[in-house]
Amino acid sequence: MKKWVLLLLVVVYGLFFQIDITNADFQLQKPLLTREDILSVKVNGLYGRSRLFRENDGYEEVIIYKIINWINTLNLSVGPTEFELNKTSTLPNLRINMKNGNVSVIEPAYNCLSSSKTKICTLAEGEVIYTWNSKKVRLQSRELFDWLLVGWKYESVGASKDELLEETLYSRYYPYFDKTYSNFIMCPRIDKIERINGDTRRHIVHVSALNYSAHHGDIPYDRIHVTLSDTPENGVKIIKVGIEKDLSKKESAGQCRREN
Structure with a gap:
């Protein structure tokens, strides 16, 4: 019996180890974004509020560069990249519009727990989901997470x-x-x-x-x-x-x- 338990643990460890290798390979594929690729960045906040930051605006350009730097220095996180919430829920997201027509999306990550017939999902502090080319990955970034939820509202509008x-x-x-x-x-x-x-x-x-x-x-x-x-x-x-x-x-x- 002990041998079977030991074998099961080895198999489980091997599966997790294989996942870690895959994640490590992905980490090497940086930068995820380059400044020359970006056309604009749009934040869609709660309650229908949004703001567009354009690459050809000398003032907003600096804000876009800050976001790109955060994305390119993100670390991988363990956890699901798909979650189910009430369809009426409004989730903040960041849409990155590329000059080639592609769009990448960043959303807050969630942790969900199921109890009987109820599923409870809460924000995963400091973690986001990055989607591009139909791929999804869960990443860690306290700065980007905070900016996506509230920080974008306080960016200055235009020059003084x-x-x-x-x-x-x-x-x-x-x-x-x-x-x-x-x-x-x-x-x-x-x-x-x-x-x-x-x-x-x-x-x-x-x-x-x-x-x-x-x-x-x-x-x-x-x-x-x-x-x-x-x-x-x-x-x-x-x-x-x-x-x-x-x-x-x-x-x-x-x-x-x-x-x-």
């Missing part, structure tokens, strides 16, 4: 008045830059403005921006720092230019007002 003003001023000064620095157009900031001898018409302006060529995330951003004078008699004159190389993710996020 101050940010738009800084972009306008930077656009005025940008044509005076040497062509060598033409790539520095991302997340412009007016860091400081000083009056010259207290005159309200004459100023020293300190501006900065990131290089656009690094926006795919493959390499760190560089940041330009420009000091210039702006006066009625002489117009815009460049005083000093400096390049800050290889910014950290925290520094570049701060430049683009994406500290969180």
